[in-house]
Amino acid sequence: MKLAGMLAQLLTGITLVVAPVVTVNAETVVPEAEEASVNTMPQPQPGWFYVRGGWGTAGTSIFDSQSGKMVGMVATSRDSDLAIDPAGKAYYVAETIWSKGNRGTRQDMITVYDPVTLKLQTEIVTPGRLIIGGFKTNFILTDDGKTAYDYNFDPASSVNIIDLSKRKFVRAIELPGCASLIPNSGVGFSALCADGTLATVAIKGATQDITRSEPFFDAAADPIFSNVVYDRQKKLAVMLSYTGQVRVATMGRTPGVSAPFSLQEAGGMRAADDKPLDIAWYPGGMQPMALHRPTGTLWVLMHKGEYWTHKAGAEEIWGVDLKTRNVVKRIPVEHEPGNIEITQDDAAMIMVNGMNNDAMIIDSRTGEVKHTIKNAGGGLITVVEPR
């Protein structure tokens, strides 16, 4: 059987080599046998989308927003988390594998890939991580790209600090009752907590101070989506709750959280509430919003329905000016997408995807669908963020 298989492979190989010679065509004659080669890639580009396969799959496909073509793939094992070095010098993948596939010795690591060759550079061993995927806030980098914070839940809650310059695990910090990490430049990081506060972990060498804000949201009645969006240049975090309340936090030693505003009111409607039998426009999806940082426009996946439909796919994409707190555009969208991201260049191209595994690239300025990509992947979408 093995021999037959090898023979078949060999024959296929011979066919491939011989084929151009046998199929004589005046315009496509290849005078010499070709050699196998491997491409390299440009460094991470602002016009690229990084798209995870659906749940349980490995691989993050990279698509160019202008051409709609795939340009490469980062190896991201099942339920891993991808982060792009702010300087574009590496891809980092926080992942977990076992020595025998689904069993054996568990191994947790940050895997580092060269962005040009996409070859493995090194693996940084870590003590563990939450195996979940689908969230950007479980594995975050500091603005300078020197440190990574990797959320762990086993099932006690902690955060691993990884020194990316030295490429080694530093230590873990216990963080009970909190998750959804937000970079906090020069301080450490912040995190959303079950008591409705924002915890700030100020790291000082081998110790840390953990402080809590006043409670500002109800984690059980109107939770804030874990996929908080962060703006590295303005040091702001944008938070969205199930009812559509938007809050902007100014990061720092003592973060300031703005008073919320309602997405529905921003669109000229009454604010949605958390009562059943009340039909309204609600945000929904796993990655329900994207921030175009240069213009301060928040793009949100919206659907009509009752409360507790926070995973429902979208019927429209709403563009919200965070400064004026107005809905400036509503784009109808098909196929009920659950993830949205936007390129951070002037082109401001939106990508959405969902359960059907297809992605659409939409021009945020016109609402026009520029590309539909079959089997692009149904998971989380990442873009290069301004430094």
Added chain:
Amino acid sequence: MKIVRDMLGNPDAQGEKLLRRFAGATSRRGILSRLGAALVAAPVFPLLPVSRAEAAKPDRSPEAKTAFARSAQTKDDTKCDYWRYCAIDGALCTCCGGGIHTCPAGAEPSPVSWVGSCINPDDGKAYMIAYRDCCGKPACGQCGCDNIDRETQLYLPQLNNNVIWCFGTSSMEYHCSTAMMIGAA
């Protein structure tokens, strides 16, 4: 919403205390001590809120019911709209060779779980349901459901249905989910 408030009380007071308790017991590090804490703490989640729920007499009128609760049925536990599945996410073990509280052959039940508070349409009462994952085999792939009544985010993990709860099992591979009755809510 109301039911969750009853279940957890103020998350500050209840969920947070429980989570602190988790972490408080794990200063000795090591997976065993952490899992030990989880094993001890697991029954506390479902049991603690019961008295609070009774004291608060939650509103179970049709107007207070979610869309799921209004259309839930009690006859077929291989369908996503079976009443106990109000906050389940994943493959139903009842479709994978298992049962409502039974893992399919070769799978291993997780000792910890997330919870939901679901209304049984036959008696109109709310019950605590523990969604226990069955682990150690590839994804079953049958009867995928994702119901999200009072489902929260990662900072309130016992009410989040995205987490794979295969902690403390010999493999963390997710196979399917069961819906165990814990008691009245």
